[in-house]
Amino acid sequence: MPIINSTNTDLLKEFYDKDIFQIPELRATTQDIRPLKIGIVNLMPNKKETEIHLMKALSNTPLQIELDLIRTKSRKSKYTDMEYLTKNYKTLNEIKNNKYDGLIITGAPVEHLEFEEIDYWDELKELFEFARTHVYSSLFICWASQAALYYYYGVQKRNLGSKLSGVFEYELAEDSKLTRGLDDNFFYPQSRNTENEEAELRKVPDLKILARSDEAGVCISSSVDERFVFISGHGEYDTDTLYNEYIRDLSKGINPSIPRNYFKNDDPSNRILVRWKSSASLIFSNWINYFVYQQTPYQIEKIEQKVVAKFGGSSLSDSAQFAKTKDIILSDKNRTHIVVSAPGKRHDEDIKVTDLLESCYELKIKQLEIEKQRKKALGQVYERFKEISENLKLPSHVFSLISKTVEDIEDSIHRDFIISRGEYLNAQVLAAHLGYRFIDASELIFFDETGLVDEAKTYLEIQKKLNKEEFVVIPGFYGKDFNGNIKTFERGGSDITGSIIARGMSADLYENWTDVDGVMTDDPRINENAVTISEMSYEQLLEMSRNGAKVYHPDAVNPVATASIPLRICNTNKPSNLGTLIQKTKHNN
Template identity: 50%
Template sequence: MPLIIPRDLIVEEVLQRENIFTMRDSSAIKQDIRPLSIAIVNLMPKKEETELQLLRMLSNTALQINIDLVRMESYDPNNSDTKRLKSFYKTYDDIKNNKYDAMIITGAPIETLAYEKIKYWDELKTIFEFAKKNVYSTMFICWSAQAALYHYYKIEHKLSDEKIFGVFEFDKLKENKIVKGFDDSFLVPTSRHTYVDVEDFEDFSDLEVLAARPDTGVSLVTTKDNRFVFNFGHWEYDKDTLHNEYIRDLSQGKKISPPINYYEDNDPKKDIKIRWRSAGNLFFSNWLNYCVYQETPFAIDSIEGKSVSKFGGSSLKDAGQFAKVKKIIFSKEDRDVIVVSAPGRRFKKDTKITDELISLSDKNLRIEEVREIIKSLEEELEVQNLTRDKQVEKIKNRFLSIAEDLGLEEFWNDELKFVFDEIKDSRDKDFIVSRGEYLNAKLLAKYLNYDFIDAKDLIIFDERGQVDIEKSKRAIQSHIGENKKAVVPGFYGSDKEGKIVTFTRGGSDYTGSLIAYALDSKVYENWTDVNGIMTSDPNRDPDAKTIDKLSYTELKEIIGEGAQVYQEDAISPVAKKNITIKILNTNNPENHGTIIKD
């Protein structure tokens, strides 16, 4: 991969000796590809040595890379040529209006200092925040990995009894595109006095630990989208880097053991054995190719016209998600009709509200049975009542938490909390289970200042328990019309007596589809927690890709093969009028998602 760097940054003889392929600006302009733009925030005292090590790793693939070197303006290192720094390095003020495909932030020999006591900590925090919004994928190396985890997630590092020093063997704990092609175990040069325990990541579902061991802590962690890569090792190190550190520490009178698994037979008098280069080169190549070059997102042109937008339970699982949904809805003027599901899981061990309500309904039925049993079973009845009441409170507190976080406590007290009295006394399973969508829609309507329209007034079931399409169409047109801003609960409707009738699970898809059909919408947006329909399960296959476009027939075939990506019955209404279906990600609204249309 050719690098575009300033002409006199490194002399030509060194570049040739190190096999670093560079290109001048004039030649790069003539190539018919866009160079990657990468910033290197160099915090190491030996700037030139670190530059050379990282440039060597970045130059091993076939793409152009445009390099910006970045320094701390709030700190002048003693070991660096100030004139050279000002000639070749930029400051945050120089780059703050830029966008980068990738960024590398190096380590620094300050790991035993408290973060707040570091002279450039405030400036580095500004760069961390810049990386969140302006860089597609950022790699943090060694100390900066610890600092970034502390800044973003408040994960603290710990001080090791002895320096973690040497070349350590790690097992690959998970499959991930950044370790694609790795052997089951691999070697990583490491040099630090601090570590982070693997247990500290258990509460962060967004983080994946790819390599760790008890004596070193974690070595490689990524976010699930690989936007952040926390690399605690030094694959970029030269053959003699650890040796030079060892000699330096000895000369300073420090108590230091030789780096383990580094010298032949672990004897400092013998030769050094390089055994980390292949893994290191593959790691940097994978990062550039799979996490940066192939994944940089782009936005498709927005589709004009009235739309129906459905947000799944994962999109509305808590108040933070409500805020994201509000931002998405208000980002386009034509998102007029909103269909919602009940709150989904907030974390791995959490439960979906609909599952809770189904369980609650089952509890109520069991309570009714227990009441008819003889006195000897009254003790069990008391236990079931207690369990039921706790579950009612659990569900009530979930919604109350959302209401309080959104500043809707008065609305909750005036209009919503009384729903739980009905739930508690009801034996109607469809009514109980439907209240998750009902309450979520009520809260979102109030939060958006939209009208709430109950699905029981829109979706009409006949005597056979099937949706009466024409009656439902007339009801939708009558209650919503052309220009009304409305939130509608998905998943249920009513029969001719007005009794609640629910769809099978996933029925919110059908609700949105019917409304889009009745209103002659041009597009039906279906928002969820993945970037559209994938080629395989992204939780099991790190190489899963988004399918850009499908026909209705192809979508039915995918569903027929067992993929739970969309409710099959919901295809027919939109297909009749060739309404475009868009499968989009609430947590990544800029992603183009999957478009379904004949």
């Protein structure tokens, strides 16, 4: 539990960054306390033994915990009586409307099967989606960690050839509250036939490796926002659990290897060396305390999704569209990170702001003979943003910013800088309208020397600079090149920006708001019988693009598809319509 940091306690202020868990005095005196709601999805054959193991691990804190035991309905247990399961366990259908502070999903003896071959895989996928939206922090153990890494990030498991069994020494790889208090090297039990390779985990920007070893691979990893924790081993095991597994395998004629570093001198006739329980207890306690209790809202029903929402030019073409957009954004406080395009056409004869800025650039390089046309285009840009700001009754600093940006355009000869100012100004205006913080895309998205997005740097900066609890507006379409200059994507670049931000934030959903009802079966301007496709896979959307349909930029699909983040295309003018949901299917998991 934390030490109360009184406003006049200089000693604790001095040690604030010394890993001393503190709580402000005001919060301590007003803090509401309630039992934590924890769900356990028990996939192990011997349900009762696993229950005891996990209850021991969770009970070693002063916090009160309410447990729900959860089982898969599609798998009948061979080792636990159905009457016991019916009395003590709930199915997904029974808890689908619940919210949980924490969720634990256990391992299962199904490593020899591909994930899609498991008879309850579809139900497990539903549980993984449930964890995104109804749980604050989820802990995946052993095989469940491999299944979750595969489902959320596409990380494949690898067969080890022989069972990894024993108690192995691990080293801390990165600072985390989950491992706070552990020694630099600690022991943890393993019992598995497969693994996730460290090199593959390091390719995923949203993952960080917390503990690993050369001998036994990665032990602990987590998502950057720490709402998903993946543990490859079994810290909850009792003293004799590995021994019982060893004897069981011997009786089956499997001829198992002796669990390593488990018996004294690796001799089964000697005593068991128990040296993992203090580490395991600390890890479970840290998860409950730091990742669950200190983070989850007091009103559990307020556990929310993270939603990145991108609004296209048609959604922000004038003040009336801004008002609609504001209503949409504020109607769901999950929409915390907003990406915007420059103002689009207000009517068929109108000109998009980006096209006006393109004209400014083209006319500028032709210099004096068309100076009048250039100034006219630039004046139209100024008047467009001024009109929106006046109608929205925005404060005076916004008008000063518009004037300053127009002056910067006037002084610049760099195409990408000039044509990016539409998104820049629109994001500034929307941020002022919403009362959100503006963050420039040039601080988040970076291009390398080849002109491609520098993913490693980009996702690192997103994770460093964007707080999942904060409300922000980000301009789409551009970033910064390796020389520090503004660089734009090709057209459709705001869609790409939104997708990158969604992946970098590990969003639960990426919304793309535009002026159509979603992906249509045909061009409605040509075929009046065209209808909206309610749901499709990433691959189906990409296939439509490859076949020439101008439905969505492929580069805007890849970031969210790689991270298994659902994409919903919505109509700003018809916000009640469900639009088109694009996500994984059974065939592309």
